Amino acid sequence: MKEIKNHLEVNNNEKSNSLESELFRPIQENINIQDFKVLVDSVEAHKYKDAARAFIRTNPKFKENFIGLDMSSYRQLVLEQCEEFAKSGLVHFTDIKQNIFRYAGIVEMLALFNNNICTKLGVHFTLFGGTIMFLGTERHQKYIEDANTLKTVGCFSMTEIGHGSNVRGIETTAHYDPSTKEFIINSPTPTSQKFWIGGSYLHATYTTVFANLIIKGVNHGVHAFVVTLRDKNGNVLPKITIKDCGHKLGLNGIDNGQLKFDHVRIPRENLLNKYSDVTEDGTYKSQFSSPIKNFAATMAPFIAGRMAITKGCSGALKTSLAIAIDFSYVRKQFGPTLENEQPLITLSSQQRRLMAPLARTILFDLYVQRLTRELAQPKQPISIHAHCSGIKAIYSWHCVQNLQVCREACGGQGYRSANRIAEFKNDCDIICTYEGDNTVLMQQLAKYLLALPESKVQQPTIYLDGDDAKSLLFNFENIKRLFDQREQMRLKELKQIISNSKESSYNAFNNAIPWSVKLGYAHMNKIVFDHAITTLKENNVKPLAHLIMLDSLVTIEEDLGWFVTNHLISSNVAKAIPFLIQDLCSEVTKVSRQILESFDIPENCKAPSKDLISDLF
């Protein structure tokens, strides 16, 4: 690859009124907590969120112990919590289509408390609800009323055990029988069993089933159907077998099941016929010219689920960071003398490991607000699928990595279930691989980027070099150019690796997956940053500039080898980065408790006490 060496002289010392100017001064220690709260909560959702907070604070079901509960009792408790919440009217079954701000907002708030609840509600509202609302028509409105208050629970039978992320490969069939005007839902092989179906083992009345629609031997591809699983007494209907998926690393409040259908007959009208339908006599009619297009349209609504999942990460991480930071302020260990032990928060390592994820979590949340706005538009941008996939992947990896950091930052007390981080960590872990394995999602994003028309605008290249590294780096325009250029070069690099391969196109792409993931990160880092800067320009709430700069430098440091070897940053500038990060962590620490206050986390979401040792003799 030809090296790019276009040295630019950049000097920004004099930007005294710029967005960056405050970075050069000690941090303003009194931030406006209310303004910052609205920023993080979003203009569209903050009132819904406050209502959800009030509910969590006061509802008795949210005060019951769930630590160490056996699986059966835990599942019952989570069901009851979900029912209480659904009955509160704070969320509606139609929200996934009609008020995504409310829906996303309440999921985030429930995730501050416990991911089982938002996962169970997510299956019902986003997945079952999404299928009904987006793929159904007038004839499926009848499900809404009872589903709205969880009088009936719905689940979502897409994944098969033999076909995880590769939904097109599912084997379940729906043969149409014109003589009775019914579809026959069948699991033809062991690998066609629906697996991991949340809510199915104990509670669901209905499920939407994804199956190959077959008429007179012709397979029209994957379509969605409503199947009733249980009668009014909760008994599983004949020809349907449901088994418990068993104990899991986390989310043991969710009754995941495996489902087998043995020629289950359902009425013709149970086909969700928004895009394609079958007439009584068995004629297939579709808005699309091919099964693959119908498949794409059928899958499209669920992209909102990938956005919603990030809310689970956001809630869990904010509460866990709050627990760890609170603990770091009260827990003392070591000091200049044996008698003068200091709080952990005074340690540079503790500041480094907690402030960087705090900053990133806020930036990710701001970006998800943007995605939610895009999803709320009648015509969504073409990028929406790639970006929901990308943020789901990078947010869940960020979440799992930093829940671990929070656990370790609290030492042994972080290991005790009563102190909550353990549960968050285990519950969130699955997010990395469900709703699309993260590595697969990053490949989808890379494929989207590879397919974009090449920009004809030749961007000027950037090379950050000079003695005053701080001024060069504390400059959002320079950061933007670094991120833009990295994305362009990573894209070009991936294209070259694939085109230089002597193997089949399938193998060429496969051999380059690690580079696809790198490109995915380069793209997502860039757009998260761009949106943060847009937000900052509209609304310079303190300490947003500090958080953006901290996260930017951490992002650069994570890929520092690349930035330097590709001559975007000089050695001299690169060497300054760890020191600037440490300084920024120290500054952000000063306002960290105010940031936590702006999260307005109900006390019953957190550990019983800030020192995590409420239960001494």
Next chain:
Amino acid sequence: MKEIKNHLEVNNNEKSNSLESELFRPIQENINIQDFKVLVDSVEAHKYKDAARAFIRTNPKFKENFIGLDMSSYRQLVLEQCEEFAKSGLVHFTDIKQNIFRYAGIVEMLALFNNNICTKLGVHFTLFGGTIMFLGTERHQKYIEDANTLKTVGCFSMTEIGHGSNVRGIETTAHYDPSTKEFIINSPTPTSQKFWIGGSYLHATYTTVFANLIIKGVNHGVHAFVVTLRDKNGNVLPKITIKDCGHKLGLNGIDNGQLKFDHVRIPRENLLNKYSDVTEDGTYKSQFSSPIKNFAATMAPFIAGRMAITKGCSGALKTSLAIAIDFSYVRKQFGPTLENEQPLITLSSQQRRLMAPLARTILFDLYVQRLTRELAQPKQPISIHAHCSGIKAIYSWHCVQNLQVCREACGGQGYRSANRIAEFKNDCDIICTYEGDNTVLMQQLAKYLLALPESKVQQPTIYLDGDDAKSLLFNFENIKRLFDQREQMRLKELKQIISNSKESSYNAFNNAIPWSVKLGYAHMNKIVFDHAITTLKENNVKPLAHLIMLDSLVTIEEDLGWFVTNHLISSNVAKAIPFLIQDLCSEVTKVSRQILESFDIPENCKAPSKDLISDLF
């Protein structure tokens, strides 16, 4: 910092008979599994390990289900498993002092199965046993016989809730009463409660207690005492209160307790008097001139515990890698066509994420063999404390990070408890913070390195540059020089940061902790590599050279920004590294199942089936 630019021309194309020569050819696909097994098991321990494997394979208690067991039943099962193992005679209570090879070997094997068992035995044999064997004298031999077969269980009361890693700050007191010739053990404050004491809540008869020895108002510092917790019927003795630490993220088969002593009287002879003693009339006699020296000697034996802990990481990680790699060979997902799905192992990303930790785990194991040999010597090297601390920190972080990778590599099936990775992951998590928080241990290592006399030998500097990056990097001498030089420069850097600080020496060191951790890694990476090369020279077992090179390049990539900005590697050479890593991962994949075979993991340690879905309808 002054930049070092000493360009060296290095060309090794012609080393056809060198250790590296095989790296330039396709990997030899038939490795000698038996030779490789002895290498990984160690010459000293492999027979003990085989005996332990045979026991695990056949003992009925090791075939009972523990998945999803309630805490009380799980604790009982683990106790019974420990009793069975202790009765087998495969390990002796005196091993910690007299046959550390056997002890370390069996811990590793038990960790292949379940970390609860080796943790519970570890507390009894390493901690309680270590105290008796190393700090006790003839008068304490009486505890050995029953402890040998677990007829009596011992635990270890060092940690207090207010004083985790900072043992010198503990508050428990042992006042000597000459009138009755007794010590009075007391917990004077809530924060002095002994906490996390494994085995104490249900099973332990004895504990060793660390307390401040006080005679006539004079505090002689921390000493160890034997205290009886329970009578022959298992009832807790008067004036001792024990409470359950409760449900934890993992290790719920261990009965951790919190202990409070209310003026508990014990005989004078229960002081473990190897170094210091109190005469009947209350005269303190010590081999040491100061309490701090006595404290250091008292703590020294437990350094073997830090080595033993890495065995827990090793066992858990080897089984989990085996599960994930086996799964990747049988699980198909996606492919060039919908009908032609390919096994996950064919994906470059899967090879990358599983082969790199496989290589590192083996290299770490080889290094721990070396440490074990050092511990077995009558006179241990002065570095032993720092190196046991360092390997405990980096092995446990490696373990936790890659158990996560294994979990994700198995998708949803990795999340099911029945498939074992979940349990390993949760059980091992605590290793990062117990027996010394990793960040604290890395600081101890850094302090050791800072205190070493400066080498007067001026090493020639290295700068890897040239067109043939592969030949430059596939050269162990070059790698060695890179690692040596990084360590020297990291040490110099840390010294400069501390000496340039305008703050107190305590604050100066505190502000530099992230750099201490970096130095710790640089040192440990170097010595792990050095030992691997020594091993390779003595015994060139295939594919050791490949594993060393793979791990070396991954290590360089992890700190690539530093290597490039500090001019040890040119941009051109740096750019080749990800491609060489991918090639090596692909080569190692070819022999990965043979490597797994050499681990000789009993089937009952692994998942019920390789495809992780044994329980379909």
